[in-house]
Each structure stands twice: as C-alpha cells, then as structure tokens.
Amino acid sequence: MHPDLKEGRSFPDITLPDHAGATRTLSELTRDHPTLLHFYRGWWCPKEQAFLRGLVALQDEMEVAYTLIVTVSVDAPETAAAFRAGIGARWAFLSDKDRSIQDRLELREATDPIHKPFLPTSFTLYPDLTIHSIYNGYWFWGRPTNEEVRRDMRAISRSVRPDWVPDPFRP
8 A cells, every 4th residue: 555545644536437437536526525435356356245235235324424435446337337236336436447546556456466456445534535544455354344434434524514513412
C-alpha cells in the first residue's frame, strides 16, 4: 500500500469508469457523504462474494443514513455490472481494468501475478475524502464487519453533521 494512505490523510480523488461505463470521480460519487470504499479482487473470488453480500444486507441502512458504498476492482465495467446486478447491489462499482489506480495506490495483491487483482482493502472516508479507518482484507477476518462499518459511519457522521445530537436526553 502506498505510504500516503494512512488514517487522517486525504485519499486521492480517483477517476474511473463505473459499471455502466460512465467516467466518475470519487468526490462526485461521495457527494459530501461518509463513504465505505472497498477495493476487491474480482467477481470470481468467494471471499469477495461473501463480503459484498454482507454489504448488500447493509445497503438499506447506509442509504437512509446518508452514507455510501463505492467498490473498485480490475473487472471490466460489463463484468462489474453483471456482478453488481447478481448480488443486488445499488452502489457504484468502478473499473480499473488497466490497473492505473492499482499501481498508483500500490494495492496489487502479490500472491496472484497472473490475474493481478487488487489487495482487498477497505477505507472509511470522511466527506472530504480524509481516511478515517483502513482495513486490510487479504485474510477475510481483516475486513470490516457490518458493525465496524456502522461504528465508523456513526463516528464520521457525528463529526461532520452540524445537527447531530448523540443523546437528546443528556444535558
């Protein structure tokens, strides 16, 4: 992982095609909302399928809480679109099929030199793309649980929402 990718630092505003082929920037997708950004190996990985199905179960909560999910892989847009539809996801799937972002961020998984997938990594981001937390998901248990995503989104939301009232009964 690139040494600049650390908690408290700004995540780069990457530009990639989405699952429909439209060019998107990360800042455009986040639209000033706390975001879970997940780099995944590809549609074919059973670990990714299990993790992303868990996020699908969380997506209703994420949407009503004004928080977002964005995923990135080396899959082509049409492959990402099919995978997205197949698991029932409604968030943006970005394609880095030429691996330019992967190289820039130094997020290539070293154990698969043939397919050259992303190192499964999750970032929780503030609306200005500052990194709140980083999860290394090379081993499945290194990925954030839905409860950890909720915890991070709660902490970020509390710090950026001027009308946040954590406990209306406390003076």
